Amino acid sequence: MALAKRIIPCLDVDNGRVVKGVQFVDIRDAGDPVEISKRYNEQGADEITFLDITATHEARDTTVHTVEAIAAEVFIPLTVGGGIRTLEDIRRMLNAGADKVSINSAAVKNPDFVAEAAARFGSQCIVVAIDAKKVSAEGETPRWEIFTHGGRKPTGIDAVEWAVRMVNSGAGEILLTSMDRDGTKNGFDLGVTRAIADAVPVPVIASGGVGNLQHLVDGVTLGGADAVLAASIFHFGEYTVPQAKAYMRERGIEVRL
Amino acid sequence: MSSNFIAVIDYGMGNLHSVASALQHIAPDAHIEVTSDVGRVRQADRVLFPGVGAIRACMGEIRRGGFDVAIADTIASGKPLLAICVGLQALMDSSEENGGVPCLAHFPGEVKGFAANAEFQIAQASAPAAERLKVPHMGWNQVRQTIDHPMWHGIPDYSRFYFVHSFCVQATDPQVVAGVCHYGIDFNAALTRANVFAVQFHPEKSAEHGLQLLKNFVSWNGRP
Numbered sequence: 001m002a003l004a005k006r007i008i009p010c011l012d013v014d015n016g017r018v019v020k021g022v023q024f025v026d027i028r029d030a031g032d033p034v035e036i037s038k039r040y041n042e043q044g045a046d047e048i049t050f051l052d053i054t055a056t057h058e059a060r061d062t063t064v065h066t067v068e069a070i071a072a073e074v075f076i077p078l079t080v081g082g083g084i085r086t087l088e089d090i091r092r093m094l095n096a097g098a099d100k101v102s103i104n105s106a107a108v109k110n111p112d113f114v115a116e117a118a119a120r121f122g123s124q125c126i127v128v129a130i131d132a133k134k135v136s137a138e139g140e141t142p143r144w145e146i147f148t149h150g151g152r153k154p155t156g157i158d159a160v161e162w163a164v165r166m167v168n169s170g171a172g173e174i175l176l177t178s179m180d181r182d183g184t185k186n187g188f189d190l191g192v193t194r195a196i197a198d199a200v201p202v203p204v205i206a207s208g209g210v211g212n213l214q215h216l217v218d219g220v221t222l223g224g225a226d227a228v229l230a231a232s233i234f235h236f237g238e239y240t241v242p243q244a245k246a247y248m249r250e251r252g253i254e255v256r257l
Numbered sequence: 258m259s260s261n262f263i264a265v266i267d268y269g270m271g272n273l274h275s276v277a278s279a280l281q282h283i284a285p286d287a288h289i290e291v292t293s294d295v296g297r298v299r300q301a302d303r304v305l306f307p308g309v310g311a312i313r314a315c316m317g318e319i320r321r322g323g324f325d326v327a328i329a330d331t332i333a334s335g336k337p338l339l340a341i342c343v344g345l346q347a348l349m350d351s352s353e354e355n356g357g358v359p360c361l362a363h364f365p366g367e368v369k370g371f372a373a374n375a376e377f378q379i380a381q382a383s384a385p386a387a388e389r390l391k392v393p394h395m396g397w398n399q400v401r402q403t404i405d406h407p408m409w410h411g412i413p414d415y416s417r418f419y420f421v422h423s424f425c426v427q428a429t430d431p432q433v434v435a436g437v438c439h440y441g442i443d444f445n446a447a448l449t450r451a452n453v454f455a456v457q458f459h460p461e462k463s464a465e466h467g468l469q470l471l472k473n474f475v476s477w478n479g480r481p
Contacts, residue, residue, distance in 0.1 A: 001399040001439040004417060041464065046397055072278050077419060077462050094272040099462060122310035124393060124421045125272075172393055172421075201372070203391045226391055256397040256417045 004256040005220050006046035006227035007244055008079075008205060009234045011036060014053050016062040034069045040234070041074045043241035046256055048074065049102070049175075049229060052082035064096045071097020081129055081175070090117055094125060102127040102175055105148040107166060108155055118170025127205075128171040132159035132192050133179040144192045151179035163196045174200060175229070178208040185211025185232075193223030205229050213239060213247040220253055261287040261475065264301035266327075268293065268318040270310050276341065279461035280305070283468050284475040295327040303474065304331045308343025312368065312424070313355035315343050325361060332363060337479040338453045339408075345448060345455035346424060354424050364448050364455070366428040371441065380441035390441045393423040400436045400446040400458070406481060408435070408447075408454045408473045416466040418446070418458035425457065452479035 012019050017031040030036070037048050050070070052063045060083065067080055080093045081102030090101050107114050107128055118126045131151050136143040144159035163174050176196055178189035188206045197204045206225035210216060210233055219225045233239050245255040261284065265277050273291045280289045290297060298304055306328060308315050319325050331338050340348055352358045352368035360368070371377050371392045381390045397417040402409050425444035428434055435454065436447035448455045454474070460467035 001401065001415070003394065003420075003440055004397045006396050044464075068274075071275060072282070075275075075279050075282070075461060075468055076464050077421075095274060097272070097274045097278065099272075099275065123423075124309065124395075173395065197389075201392055203393070203395050224389070226396070 002254045004046065004254050005225075005248065006205075007216070007241055007248075007255070008047045008049050008227055008229040009040045009045050009241065010049040010051060010207070010229050010231045012051050012053055012231065013063065013066065015059045016054075016066050019053070033066050034073060037070045037074045037078075040241060041076055044245065044256065045076065045241050046227070047077040047079060049079045049081065050098075052080065054083065064092055067093060067096040067098055079127055079175075081127070085113075087117060087120055090121055090125075094121065098125075100125045100127050100173070102129045104129040104131065108146065108148050108157070111165070111169065114166055114171055115169040118172070123170045123172035126171050127173045127175050128163075128166040129175040129177065130159055130163060130166075130196070131177050131179050132189070134189070134192070142191050142195075144189075144195070147179055151182070159192060160195050160199050163200050167200045167202050171202065173203045173205065175205045175207060176225075181209025182207075184209050187211065187215040188219045188223055188225075188228075190218060190223045193219060193225055197224030197226075203227060213244050216244055217248055217251050217253060220248070221251070260302070262300065262302045263287055263289050263305060263475070264298045264303075265289065265291045265305045265307065266293075266298055266324055267291050268315070268322050268324050270308060270315050270318055270343075272309070273307055275459075276305060276307050276461040279468060279471055280475070283472045287475060293322060295323045298324070298327045299330060301331075301336070303337040303339070303477075303479075304328070305474075306338060306340040306344040306347070308341065308345075308347055310343065311355055312343060312346055312352045312360070313358045315347060316358050316360060319347060319361075328361060332451075332453055335452050335479050337474060337477045339474045340453070340455035341461075342422060342457060342459060345457050346426060348448070348453070348455055349426055349428075352424060363453065364426075364428050364433050364450065365430045366426055368424045368426050370424050372423070374442055377441040393421055394425070394440045395421045397463075398438050398440060398458075400438050402436050402447075404435050404449075406435055406449060406454070407477050408449070408470060410473050411469045412466050412473075418456075418460065418463040418467060420446075420458045422457060449481070451481070
């Protein structure tokens with residue numbers, strides 16, 4: 001008996017519609033986050049992460065309704081991230097049926113926010129999302145800094161120190177995305193994944209760069225991640241969640257089948 | 258009023274949407290009510306006692322709302338009661354969380370943190386670096402069913418359920434244990450006595466096996 005490493009498909013949702021395209025062959029509406037979440041649930045995904053990229057505040061009512069609709073039909077953990085800035089934002093998402101919220105830029109802007117959120121709602125539902133970029137030159141001791149606003153805005157904050165600080169503030173989990181790797185399909189940045197996984201006592205989700213199933217294995221065995229998040233390899237039907245799990249299990253990783 | 262009225266106790270500690278919607282999903286004809294009214298809890302045919310967050314705050318709200326008495330009355334009445342996560346922990350004698358909190362003392366034993374457990378620390382130290390045991394225990398782990406029970410009906414032994422907790426229970430009376438899980442140490446995943454069944458995991462988030470357990474609860478007569 002052992003805890004399974006988790007596979008988490010991630011949906012980018014804009015104004016209630018999944019963007020970046022999902023290509024299930026037999027899905028009725030490939031833009032509907034509820035349909036897609038149901039499909040991943042049927043495939044045996046261990047959780048679903050829903051990243052809200054809706055630009056306007058008004059349109060966030062749509063997000064709440066989408067979360068409600070997913071939570072009414074999909075009975076695995078659901079994390080909602082993107083635009084979580086206030087305790088009220090968290091309350092709305094949890095009441096809509098999210099199990100966890102992921103906080104990114106708002107934590108950088110106001111580091112006390114994570115402590116307030118954990119005190120109010122419990123660490124179990126507070127995920128801190130870290131977007132990290134390598135800032136050391138070739139040959140130097142590796143160093144990563146956190147970036148906000150989709151990786152555009154540097155902060156000068158060391159990523160490993162930040163992760164430790166956020167966990168001390170009450171983060172129950174870290175969602176780590178390598179901005180160097182995101183979208184490249186070259187695999188996770190295993191260096192920063194390992195550095196943070198070793199530095200914090202809470203689970204770490206590796207994200208950014210998955211292009212094949214070996215990358216998922218490497219994230220766990222070399223990166224020390226407790227969970228792996230991927231979008232495009234699943235969305236475009238290159239691999240299914242069961243294929244990923246079978247591959248990981250053949251390589252000695254405990255998964256939920 | 259439907260003949261199967263299930264009260265989900267709302268003592269103000271967080272999100273009950275998931276558990277209510279999972280119950281409604283598996284029992285569309287049942288009357289599911291999330292309620293903070295102890296009167297409604299008393300009228301229910303069966304009672305669901307959820308819980309998330311810190312135990313001191315939970316116990317404070319349970320006592321302030323009179324739910325300690327309502328839960329004791331439900332147990333005495335023989336109506337089926339299902340406790341989930343911190344709901345299970347609240348049924349123990351006490352918890353060491355938050356510096357020590359007296360609980361409802363339905364099951365014998367103390368709730369203890371993984372991190373402070375000596376056996377857990379040894380398991381953690383001996384694990385390969387990439388398999389370090391993180392706290393909270395978060396994710397899907399297997400449950401070994403230690404007894405036959407109507408609540409396990411249709412659920413294969415060693416099925417995985419979704420857990421998220423930093424504190425756990427090892428009841429001092431093995432007679433009340435219904436299922437165990439292993440995470441560095443063996444701990445109780447399910448406890449039962451008479452009409453009470455309590456689980457450390459979240460059935461409402463545990464896909465088909467979790468929904469099966471909720472289905473079993475909806476039809477359970479409260480007897481072992």
